Amino acid sequence: MHALMDSFIELPTVSPPTNNGRAMSAAIDELTDEHLIQSTLAGDDEAFAELVRRHKRKVFGIAARFARNDHELDDICQEIFVKAYQKLKGFRGESPFEHWVSRIAVHACYDFLRRTRHDRENISLDGIEIGTLDNVSARDAAEILQWAMVRLSAEERLVIALLELEEKSVRETAELTGWSESNVKVRAFRARQALKKILETSHER
Amino acid sequence: MNDEKLDKLFATARGIKPDTERAEYGFETRLTARLRADRKQTVPWYAFAWKLIPAFTAVVVALGVWTFIESGTGDLQSAITGDHDESTLAALFTGGTQ
Numbered sequence: 001m002h003a004l005m006d007s008f009i010e011l012p013t014v015s016p017p018t019n020n021g022r023a024m025s026a027a028i029d030e031l032t033d034e035h036l037i038q039s040t041l042a043g044d045d046e047a048f049a050e051l052v053r054r055h056k057r058k059v060f061g062i063a064a065r066f067a068r069n070d071h072e073l074d075d076i077c078q079e080i081f082v083k084a085y086q087k088l089k090g091f092r093g094e095s096p097f098e099h100w101v102s103r104i105a106v107h108a109c110y111d112f113l114r115r116t117r118h119d120r121e122n123i124s125l126d127g128i129e130i131g132t133l134d135n136v137s138a139r140d141a142a143e144i145l146q147w148a149m150v151r152l153s154a155e156e157r158l159v160i161a162l163l164e165l166e167e168k169s170v171r172e173t174a175e176l177t178g179w180s181e182s183n184v185k186v187r188a189f190r191a192r193q194a195l196k197k198i199l200e201t202s203h204e205r
Numbered sequence: 206m207n208d209e210k211l212d213k214l215f216a217t218a219r220g221i222k223p224d225t226e227r228a229e230y231g232f233e234t235r236l237t238a239r240l241r242a243d244r245k246q247t248v249p250w251y252a253f254a255w256k257l258i259p260a261f262t263a264v265v266v267a268l269g270v271w272t273f274i275e276s277g278t279g280d281l282q283s284a285i286t287g288d289h290d291e292s293t294l295a296a297l298f299t300g301g302t303q
Contacts, residue, residue: 045240049233056229064223073228074235081236082243138220145218164215196206199214 033097040088052081055101062105065161066113080108099175106158106176113154148198156191163188 028050031039039047059080060073067073084101091100136144145165149157162173163184170188174181 045237048240049237052233052236056232057225060225060229060232061223064225064228070228073225074232077228077232078236078239082240085240136214136217138217141214141217142221145214165219167219192208192211196208196211199211200206 034093037088037091037093037097040085048085051097055098056081058098059101059105062102062166063109065165066109066157076108076112079112080105083108103176103178106162107178110154110158110177113157117154144199148195148202151198152191152194155187156194159184159187160191160195 028046031047031050033051033054036047036051040051056077059077063073063076063080067076080101084104087104091097149160152160158177159173162168162176163170168176170181170184173179173184173188177184179187
């Protein structure tokens with residue numbers, strides 16, 4: 001905590017000194033991500049825990065598009081933050097920490113999809129009729145899409161999740177994946193074609 | 206299936222955001238515990254032995270060259286085949302295998 005305490009010196013006291021726990025928590029809240037990164041690099045695990053606390057919602061949101069259960073989700077997110085911790089020295093601060101960690105998350109999810117692709121093809125639809133797809137509920141639509149998307153390649157699945165489900169722009173998707181914008185467009189087109197074919201085939205059955 | 210139908214399916218599916226609250230609970234505690242445990246794990250010295258392969262190879266080659274020069278025959282081929290002939294003959298007389 002020494003590095004974190006050092007950075008407290010520059011901050012105003014927000015709570016009375018009699019309530020040390022709350023004061024410390026308020027002071028941590030006021031620290032910027034840059035402060036927390038510096039403290040983490042100085043060996044302060046609590047500072048890193050605070051960084052994780054701030055950004056875990058975003059990372060879990062990305063990873064949840066690909067994980068099948070809470071256990072898998074926890075595994076992917078741990079892998080993401082462990083990588084972030086190991087690469088923290090390389091963080092230049094050119095973009096916000098959230099963008100930086102999101103890029104790590106997307107790459108980790110891509111690796112995860114490639115690793116587990118063959119385990120995923122036997123996911124069933126649990127009695128949902130694909131039918132005409134006209135009046136399906138949000139839950140059924142999500143399940144139908146999940147069922148169809150496991151049949152796509154890792155690249156196709158990633159691009160569909162980012163563009164269509166997370167509603168990222170082509171540019172944002174390109175930044176997150178490290179692919180060129182034209183590559184994202186080509187992959188998105190192919191992914192949509194493949195997805196339509198999968199849904200058509202299942203409908204005919 | 207046309208693009209319009211697919212877009213409609215995406216739009217409907219976006220209505221459900223993945224619920225990650227349960228998985229997020231206590232996550233930072235588990236993560237910091239894992240990081241501490243990873244730090245405590247000491248890597249055995251032999252884990253890096255494969256990195257010494259080029260150095261070992263260089264030593265073996267150097268020893269081979271040195272032995273050859275020291276033997277003074279000046280002919281590497283005969284130095285190798287001479288020993289081979291000897292061991293073949295020995296195996297023949299003693300009835301052993303090479």
